[in-house]
Amino acid sequence: MMKxxxxxxxKSITEHDxxxxxxxxxxxxxxxxxxxWKDKGDWYVSDLYNEExxxxxxxxxxADYFFILLKDVIIGIMRTVWNLDTNYQPDKNYVKLHRLYIDQEIQNKGIGKKIMSWLIKTATEKGYKKLWLEVMEKQHQAVHFYKKLDFTEVDKVMVDFPLLYDNYRGMYKMVKELKK
Structure with missing residues (x-):
């Protein structure tokens, strides 16, 4: 467990979790x-969070995959992928924040900011130059959160998930320059 x-x-996620x-x-x-989602997100959760x-x-x-704990209660997850090409700028000196979800009941208490500060510090110490992520365009609170952390939008894509309503398909790719 990391403090x-x-x-x-x-806390690292294992297959037993x-x-x-x-x-x-x-x-x-x-x-x-x-x-x-037309099915309220059931397809997505089932597709992503299954045994296979x-x-x-x-x-x-x-890649690292963690539960986020507040004291001893699991309140979210974070997944990072190190040395991942961005598809828009082939460069292995990127870290991707692949997933960050925190229980809405716990949001707006500075936990996300502390998690991101830790990730930015860790990536910088490892010598990475950029941190990138993807965020749904209509998740205004999340977009605003990342912009406050100096992430900038570098691309917009349309995701092609089945059962996703057309007006919710926009996703931003955002990047933060890491400075030592």
Whole structure:
């Protein structure tokens, strides 16, 4: 377990955590994205948080997958992928924040900022030049959060997930320059 602050910890997710991961994502994904999906997000959660996909993601050599704990309560997840090409700028000196979800009941208490500060510091110490992520265009609170951390929009793509309403397909790619 890694300590981020006096009350925030990261705990590595293992294959034995599938039930806890699925229960958590059922709880925190649906309220945030319920209006995006024709099935309220059930397909997405089932597709991403199943045994086969978890096994595959845990096998990736340069990826970290964590539960976020507030004291001893799991409140979210974070997944990072190190040395990943961005598809728009082939450069292996990028870190991708692949997922960051925090329970909406806990948001706006500075936890996301502390997690991001830790990630930015860790990536900078490892010598990475840029941190990138993808965020749904209509997730205005998330876009604003990342902009406050000096991420800039570098591209916009349209995602092609089945059951996603057309007006919610926009996704920004955002990048933060890391400085030593």
């Amino acid at each position: 981020i602050s006096e009350t925030i910890y990261l 599938l039930d806890d991961l699925r229960t958590l994502m059922d709880k925190i994904y649906h309220p945030a994205y319920i209006n995006y 996909n978890l096994h595959q993601e845990l096998q990736e050599n340069e």
